[in-house]
Amino acid sequence: MVGTSTANYQKFWNTRNSMKRILIINPNSSEEITRDIQNFARLYVGNEAEVVTVKIEDAPEFIETYQDEAQVGPGMTRSIQKNQEHYDGFLVACHSDPNLDLMKEVSHKPVVGIGESSMHSACLLGDRFTVISATSGSIPNKEALVRRYNLGNQLASVRPLDSVAGTVDKLDLCERVSRDAVDEDGAEVIVLGCADLVGMSFELQERLGLPVVDGIASGLSTLLGFIDQALFISKVKRYGGHV
Amino acid sequence: MVGTSTANYQKFWNTRNSMKRILIINPNSSEEITRDIQNFARLYVGNEAEVVTVKIEDAPEFIETYQDEAQVGPGMTRSIQKNQEHYDGFLVACHSDPNLDLMKEVSHKPVVGIGESSMHSACLLGDRFTVISATSGSIPNKEALVRRYNLGNQLASVRPLDSVAGTVDKLDLCERVSRDAVDEDGAEVIVLGCADLVGMSFELQERLGLPVVDGIASGLSTLLGFIDQALFISKVKRYGGHV
Amino acid sequence: MVGTSTANYQKFWNTRNSMKRILIINPNSSEEITRDIQNFARLYVGNEAEVVTVKIEDAPEFIETYQDEAQVGPGMTRSIQKNQEHYDGFLVACHSDPNLDLMKEVSHKPVVGIGESSMHSACLLGDRFTVISATSGSIPNKEALVRRYNLGNQLASVRPLDSVAGTVDKLDLCERVSRDAVDEDGAEVIVLGCADLVGMSFELQERLGLPVVDGIASGLSTLLGFIDQALFISKVKRYGGHV
Amino acid sequence: MVGTSTANYQKFWNTRNSMKRILIINPNSSEEITRDIQNFARLYVGNEAEVVTVKIEDAPEFIETYQDEAQVGPGMTRSIQKNQEHYDGFLVACHSDPNLDLMKEVSHKPVVGIGESSMHSACLLGDRFTVISATSGSIPNKEALVRRYNLGNQLASVRPLDSVAGTVDKLDLCERVSRDAVDEDGAEVIVLGCADLVGMSFELQERLGLPVVDGIASGLSTLLGFIDQALFISKVKRYGGHV
């Protein structure tokens, strides 16, 4: 009977697209961040997928407040609705996972947020993780997000980059904040809690000797995995929308 | 500077193995389950990885009790220790994640358990998940595992296959238990909580119209993703072993 | 020194508006519900406040999904922004508290949601409360709301009105669902979890001999109290918006 | 049918007392605090209610220990029992909510504690609140109270006034402790956790630019609201007493 099961999967496997198609939605309007994400993502997925990164028109430069989040909701929704047939999955590329419940409701394809993906992954790599966020103003919202995901027991701390004064290089900054997190908060894993830190995890990892989770890389991995498993967002209750 | 980061990743990318090597450790001694896992895994990873499934010599047929778990600890440890150089990552292919902390401590490469991977993944696909386990005797241990992973708020229920009497086909059994979980417990996602249900998720998914997470598929995806991200188990504290 | 304090409050008291002005925001577009809320609210506040209820143009008839919530975000924001100087406080009159974080961020005056107010109040009146919701489809979102407010330990259940078949009168329906909640779930307090049940608590209370919390009445009380106390939403961190 | 409901409420509204009557129970025996509470309360309720504050004969000067609490139980019970017909509601005016479960059981009218009211209210005004308590010795009991009310996730800290040395003016003291709470603990809202700080919130609020919740004001608001809503303590189970 297990043989039958594998045979069932074989059928799925044969009919799926050999080349996956991913749409990355950068909820802000920054050309530069969009380009950085796209460059990194293309490199990361190699020839396993086609990846396109879009920014949201009329979005603010940086998603920080509830108003920013609300403002980009319609644009994000349209990004999914008009691309639903063409893409196999969607990645929301902002670490505060803005409008993620909405995206999951709207989409018939899998949707992953880089916040949820990177923080759930961190839980598998060590006992406690610290999230590096851009500013101290974002700490309460990030902590609220962690509580919503029920990951509070494994959170060592949220540490903002602006807590360290007088350093210029962002990589050096991340390194110092990470070391403080290890020494003072008991962190074992670092999560880069901001999309514009994309690509830094590899260098940081070498400096620190600790696992450092990059949101974009983590989110792409999770999303590609969901596509391979033919998984989708459950439409039974929470994300069922209007039936 | 982000350009620099992507360049850093480029270096890592260029030097990594083009073909990943995965060792799947089936903690029990069943020839049949080992073969089923191997067949499914080879199909699942396609040409992204070489995958080898081993069983543990002198292990019991089925890992159910703490004694079973202790009995296979030394064999599992040896599997990792002697293969550490050859493989890029290890998958523990039993849904109760036996000796997983031990494996994470022993290994310098990423280690993933199919229990932790499938249940964390389920949290991204809906509000509440139900784990289908083999027997009602395994409910308390499974619930204890869920609490240890801090996922209790998203657990709808653990439902055993032996709760339904008089049905023979395992797929039909899974379907009925899943429908009960949806109707009575509010489940939105189903997790196949036993390695010998490998490969059934695809057929079940079609019958139910719900996401069904297969432990082996989920674990392989997570592990391949960790390898692509150059991630490893943090050795700072919990899994540091003897320094 | 306490004398000084009371003197300080005396100053505040003398300069405040003798007649408070409240804007009730009904996030949906139903004329009928808007009118019902307005009629009840005017009666409820008596001559303590002027109250105006507005509906959101282009909103759906009923707020149920994340899409509905996102759709009414801009209209709700405008309602607050253009009325900020004229009103002393705002009440969001939908029991799922849609866009409440956003409203709290946008407003310089106190903002209260009928969901948060009625459920926090219920905690003071008994050990466990049951929320009556309109449909079974809304249970997971309601439960997620309760968890976000950290009130899960005092939640007996969420019970939908559509769980009882073949009854026509809404009051009878509420009575039956409430009795089931008491008998089977251990409820001691009932929360009317839908704005269109406005005004029913008094009759229900007499039938059941239990406290029944009406969202509109509860929300108005809380809001009027905040105005009397000169309280406002903290702008330090979570609701600070762009500084 | 909603029309009917409002009509039902109309009936209640017409028959209720136009002037509410509130008894404030100060569990200690301090003449001075009793007078301060009474003065503030009379000012606060204006012409919405008659308010009388009583102290408990033979009570200690300050309620701090479990013995103090037990000692005032009989007197508090008598205060409610002999005034049950005359008053519409009772306020327990000590921030540790002594004997509150007992008062709720004894009374047929609504009973509110200034501790529960102020801390639940604080949760609606920001993400995290700090309670200012009189002495460091009261921290564990205050924290235990917060846990009993299930509000631990929103508690930033309990900070005692005696933690700051060498300052004389109580208002200055509160200001300094509050600023420490914001800077070091992430507090967004301040709760005055001692009845003898009554009336200070308004001045403090102006100095700090933060919402500051006064127990007496908060408790009176909640209680007046409960009376307007015809709410009472549920007698179904926890507070049912001897049936």
Next chain:
Amino acid sequence: MVGTSTANYQKFWNTRNSMKRILIINPNSSEEITRDIQNFARLYVGNEAEVVTVKIEDAPEFIETYQDEAQVGPGMTRSIQKNQEHYDGFLVACHSDPNLDLMKEVSHKPVVGIGESSMHSACLLGDRFTVISATSGSIPNKEALVRRYNLGNQLASVRPLDSVAGTVDKLDLCERVSRDAVDEDGAEVIVLGCADLVGMSFELQERLGLPVVDGIASGLSTLLGFIDQALFISKVKRYGGHV
């Protein structure tokens, strides 16, 4: 140095009373229950301790409500205060642990409640325990007690004896309720949640094949252990009283 430590303990050991003296405080006024407890306790402690059981004068027959608890507070306090020099420890022999915090504050000797002792013990004997309580009316208070002790994750259920109709023998009743707890709630351990079930655990245990914890036996064991260890209630903060 460990040698020194054992030598230190030797000194303590030599100077302690060879015969421990225990006062059991039965908070109610039932002659019969007091006698049953005394008979069982004398048998249980054998020649390890002298044990005296007192009832509280003017107490109600059964402690069930907050009023009952408050009523017996002064008598219980006096029992400890006037016997403090003569006894080595005190046991509060009512499973709802009435006034236990007060007793711990008042006493310089160890004080144990049979509720806390039996439920903490149950956690060591299996994954989930069910408390058998006298009446369904006591369920919310018992659940609140369990939450206060932070043992909610291991509570299978609270089941009242009055939930089974038409059975006369109390032992048969306990057996049936226990079997339901195992079958329907997943209980692995039974806690006898009422002092008047004293002595039944041994027979029940044989019938059920499950551990059954008797409050009096458990409390005596814990208390005798504390005396042997020279332990006492910490007076640092929570139970410090007036210093």
Next chain:
Amino acid sequence: MVGTSTANYQKFWNTRNSMKRILIINPNSSEEITRDIQNFARLYVGNEAEVVTVKIEDAPEFIETYQDEAQVGPGMTRSIQKNQEHYDGFLVACHSDPNLDLMKEVSHKPVVGIGESSMHSACLLGDRFTVISATSGSIPNKEALVRRYNLGNQLASVRPLDSVAGTVDKLDLCERVSRDAVDEDGAEVIVLGCADLVGMSFELQERLGLPVVDGIASGLSTLLGFIDQALFISKVKRYGGHV
């Protein structure tokens, strides 16, 4: 009927061994610690029990890592299996409770871990406890243990002895770490979280004026109590093993 119950207990009491037999399993291989435990235990149990302490052959000197724990599993299992008939109960004498679930599954007699016993006991003696552990490397595992036992709300901190530099005497070290725990973490009770601190609690207690729980003494008390109560590990589900 209670008379009958006591009679039932009388029967049990008469047939039990007058002298209890305890096997203490020291999971490491240290001769010195084994001797210290044995000396202390013999003194502690006096003539209530015969006690034998065994070490595990081929075990490491100190149990610190998951590998150490796995390594001693077979030896610990054999210790119980071959002594099951001769002894009345087993004590696992390492504060990280290694293989405790396994021991509980294997044994038909009661099994207690010194970690679980001392930490549950501490909860009865004060609001918050601090565990003193040998090294800072063991903090995450100790915290994970506390979470598994659901005692996190009462944990003040885990403090390692190696956090204080330059002190030689272990007792002085414990004293300093304890004082820091009281002053900075709010500890009211100290738990000696390492078996080689055996016997120090009495001297420490006098120095600090605080209850200090010794794992060996606490575990022996709990175990002797279980034997007196005829309690055993529930075999219903979690520890049922192969039926």
